[in-house]
Amino acid sequence: MAFGELEDLCCHINAKIGCVKKLLQLRAIGREPSLKEVLRNVGQEMAELHGLLDRMEGELNQQRQLAAVLQEMRRHVEKERMEAELLLSNIPTELSCGPKKEPQLIKKPIKEAKVVKEVVLITLEELENVPG
DSSP: OOHHHHHHHHHHHHHHHHHHHHHHHHHHHHTSHHHHHHHHHHHHHHHHHHHHHHHHHHHHHHHHHHHHHHHHHHHHHHHHHHHHHHHHHTOOTTTOOSSOOOOOOOOOOOOOOOOOOOOOOOOHHHHHTSOO
16 A cells, blocks of 8 residues: 555544544534524524535536537537638629629610601692592
8 A cells, every 4th residue: 555545544534533523522512402402503504505505516517518508509600600701712703792893884886867758748639639
C-alpha cells in the first residue's frame, strides 16, 4: 500500500470518528428537555435545505441539458452560415442582386413612314353623277 493511500485511509477514518463523536454529543443534547425544541427546528430546517438542494440539482441538470441543446444549435447555425456564404460567393452574375451591368439594348431600325395620299374632295354634283 502506497503512503498516499494510507494517509487517505487515515483521514477517512478520522473523519468518521469525528462524525460519531458529534452524533454522540447531539444524542446527549437531545435528552435534555430544554434543547429538544432546538434540535427539532434544526431537523426541520435541514429537511427544507435538503429539498432546496434537490430542486437546485434539478435546475442545474436542466441548465446543462439546455446548454447542450444550445451548443448543438450553434454548431448547426454555423454550418448553415458557412453554406450560405459559399452559395453567396458562387451566385452567377445573371442572378445576383448586386450592381448589374445593364445589357445593351438593340435598337430596331426606324421604319419609313408610309405616305398617305390625300383624297380630293368631291362636290355634290360629282357625287350624283357616280353610277350606282
